[in-house]
Amino acid sequence: MRLADNFQRAGFVATAKIIDVTPDSLDSKYHDAEIEVINLYKGKSLKRIKIFSRGGSCYFLPKKQTTWLIFATEFQGKLSFGFCSGSQHLDLFDPVKEPGLYKKYRSSNELKLEAVEYLKRHNVFSSSLGNIFTWNDQLQSINGYKAKQRIAVFQIELATNFSVTAVKQLEKFGNAALDSAVLNSMRTNLKFSNTEKAYLDKPISYLVVCYYYPGEDGRSSFISLYDV
Secondary structure, X not given: OOHHXXXXXXXXXXXXXXXXXXXXXXXXXXXXXXXXXXXXXXXXXXXXXXXXXXXXXOOOOOOOOEEEEXXXXXXXXEEEEOHHHOOEXXXXXXXXXXXXXXXXXXXHHHHHHHHHHHHHHOOOOOOOOOOEEEEOXXXXXXXXXXXXXXXXXXXXXXXXXXXXXXXXXXXXXXXXXXXHHHHHHHHHHOEEEEOOOOOOOOOEEEXXXXXXXXXXOOEOOEEEOOOO
């Protein structure tokens, strides 16, 4: 799932430090995490949250004293996050021991945080959309451009069968030719699906974020729906 998808389906989004992690005494599939919220992007501020830590393909167990961008969703009556939630370990690499990896990872994290800040500012708070997935295979052909901004944001109007009825560009890359190419691609090639339902209860507005990656190491710049 893309970051914007994760944000719109989550009930709680925040950067937080995990202070302590203990087993859930009532449900072995979970651990309880004591957290210190650094920045709250969606939902109510929490001091404790569930971690899906055992069973299935989405379990994991983060370490104490680590910092995360958390996307938590309601699952089996519990607000929790796991490997599949899109949560991001923000301090994974040591700036002294691993300066190259740290620099690259920090740049990626800054892009993610820029996107969630935008979604927070524009009150994107719906959390009842289920597992909506977005993709656009044609975007990979848009490359070699320069851009002033690293993200572009689109408001998509979806019919109940997940077909796109209208596309509005809310935030631009700052290059007219690039913005025109991406907008045209979003209008003609953007696709949606949902693993939980074949139809929406009613038409909705949905935000999609595109990311700009500058050229490096002989590779041309490119556009992606993925926050890599």
